[in-house]
Amino acid sequence: MPDKYSIILPTYNERKNLPILVYLIDKTFKQHPEYDWEVIIVDDASPDGTQEVAKELIKIFGSDHIQLKPRAGKLGLGTAYIHGLQFVTGNFVIIMDADFSHHPEAIPQFCKLQKEGDYDIVTGTRYAGDGGVYGWDLKRKLVSRGANFLASTLLRPNVSDLTGSFRLYKKNVLAKIILETKSKGYVFQMEMMVRARALGFTIAEQPIAFVDRVYGESKLGGDEIVGYLKGVWNLFISV
Ligand SMILES: Nc1nc2c(ncn2[C@@H]2O[C@H](COP(=O)(O)OP(=O)(O)O[C@H]3O[C@H](CO)[C@@H](O)[C@H](O)[C@@H]3O)[C@@H](O)[C@H]2O)c(=O)[nH]1
Numbered sequence: 001m002p003d004k005y006s007i008i009l010p011t012y013n014e015r016k017n018l019p020i021l022v023y024l025i026d027k028t029f030k031q032h033p034e035y036d037w038e039v040i041i042v043d044d045a046s047p048d049g050t051q052e053v054a055k056e057l058i059k060i061f062g063s064d065h066i067q068l069k070p071r072a073g074k075l076g077l078g079t080a081y082i083h084g085l086q087f088v089t090g091n092f093v094i095i096m097d098a099d100f101s102h103h104p105e106a107i108p109q110f111c112k113l114q115k116e117g118d119y120d121i122v123t124g125t126r127y128a129g130d131g132g133v134y135g136w137d138l139k140r141k142l143v144s145r146g147a148n149f150l151a152s153t154l155l156r157p158n159v160s161d162l163t164g165s166f167r168l169y170k171k172n173v174l175a176k177i178i179l180e181t182k183s184k185g186y187v188f189q190m191e192m193m194v195r196a197r198a199l200g201f202t203i204a205e206q207p208i209a210f211v212d213r214v215y216g217e218s219k220l221g222g223d224e225i226v227g228y229l230k231g232v233w234n235l236f237i238s239v
Pocket residue numbers: 009010011012013014042043044074075076077080096097098099101144163164165166186189213217218219220
């Protein structure tokens with residue numbers, strides 16, 4: 001059996017970004033016929049018609065490659081991955097943003113690095129090696145750096161980009177960590193790394209370029225930042 005990579009794509013108002021992203025995922029895997037793949041779109045009842053676009057993509061790329069697993073409302077980024085995981089048929093899971101900030105051409109680098117050390121997790125990093133962030137204003141850069149600095153200092157998981165969300169997991173490893181993870185929003189990514197370390201899983205880091213979205217808006221609001229601070233504190237007193 002070839003390795004199969006299941007990509008969970010959480011979407012909220014990504015109508016304009018989804019087609020190009022899926023096209024490039026398909027193109028990337030066509031260059032790597034040794035891998036099987038599928039995309040699981042977890043859409044939270046986006047008002048912009050993202051689900052209609054997803055249905056068209058199923059027609060074009062086939063239901064063996066694209067699945068749409070919607071939810072009734074906007075229930076948060078962390079729980080979107082938990083929802084998507086139920087439908088995974090691959091032995092590896094890739095999570096990435098659907099707004100094209102994460103380029104599919106990096107996927108083979110994640111797969112290759114995973115194999116080199118049989119790592120449980122490969123996490124994309126903007127903050128090590130030749131990784132970087134492009135297109136963010138100073139305020140957003142400070143929020144991201146501050147979030148990473150705070151969690152790194154208090155929790156010491158030894159991962160350079162705790163809040164990033166371009167990652168590859170062995171499927172059974174993802175399932176185990178998710179069982180212990182309590183966060184529902186953006187803080188989920190940081191908690192997953194802290195739990196992974198506590199459980200003794202191996203983590204490799206793949207430098208990536210994060211490019212801010214062209215279409216649509218970020219969903220990161222003040223409530224997510226408050227949720228993040230609470231999450232760091234809860235882990236600090238419990239792990
Ligand atoms: N289904 C679902 N999807 C969501 C939700 N909130 C956000 N998303 C989807 O999650 C992805 C990331 O959301 P963005 O709103 O584009 O995030 P960002 O501001 O660019 O934040 C990026 O940086 C953060 C901090 O470094 C990361 O934590 C985050 O994951 C992302 O990489 C997008 O595909 C978006 O549609 C939700 O409640 N439900």
